[in-house]
Amino acid sequence: MNPKGASKFLLSNTELIPGHTIAQHLGLVHGSTVRAKHIGRDMMAGLKNLVGGELKGYTELLNESRQEAISRMVKEAIALGANAVINVRFSTSNITAGASELLAYGTAVVLEQS
DSSP: OOTTOOOOOOOOOSSOTTOOOOEEEEEEEEEEEEEEOOOHHHHHHHHHHHHOOOOOHHHHHHHHHHHHHHHHHHHHHHHHSSSSEEEEEEEEEEETTEEEEEEEEEEEEEOOOO
């Protein structure tokens, strides 16, 4: 998940990071990925609907998508000179039948070094 240069990069879903002071706001950053359902996963999900339970193939797909979107957002923030992203949020949308976008976004900031 951590792109090169992101070893001490901080992510937070809050406006502040306790113990740190924001020195500069660099603006909105985002990362997204569009993924299509895999026919094999779709068939297994159809079978699982008959008996109930977790759709593990879709859970894995969403986890991979979330990690990719976060990684792209962090790369964009690093390119701006940020060392953190605050107010991180996620959004999803259907692009077409069987394909969805997962978007990660937040505010790139520079935290004072302690």
